[in-house]
Amino acid sequence: MGGNLNDPKNGYWLGVPGAFVRASPQRVVTYVRSPNRLRPLAGCLHAAIFNVARRCRQQALYVVPPFIVAYVALLWADERQYSYAGDIVDF
Numbered sequence: 001m002g003g004n005l006n007d008p009k010n011g012y013w014l015g016v017p018g019a020f021v022r023a024s025p026q027r028v029v030t031y032v033r034s035p036n037r038l039r040p041l042a043g044c045l046h047a048a049i050f051n052v053a054r055r056c057r058q059q060a061l062y063v064v065p066p067f068i069v070a071y072v073a074l075l076w077a078d079e080r081q082y083s084y085a086g087d088i089v090d091f
Contacts, residue, residue, distance in 0.1 A: 035042075
């Protein structure tokens with residue numbers, strides 16, 4: 001038996017056991033890691049801060065006016081409650 005015989009089932013014949021013969025490389029495989037896998041959280045903190053600021057700014061017109069209306073209504077009700085004659089307010 002001689003040489004390197006290509007046998008897909010059993011692999012390559014390298015010779016008798018104990019013969020230190022190295023197989024010649026048939027295919028060279030190289031691996032490259034993508035930048036997203038090397039730094040999966042790159043820019044995450046920076047984006048989170050500015051996304052929170054942007055979302056708060058966008059939701060302000062939906063949240064702030066009802067609170068202003070409620071505050072004014074409470075001031076009005078408090079003032080109306082203590083505006084009757086004879087009420088004594090002790091603070």
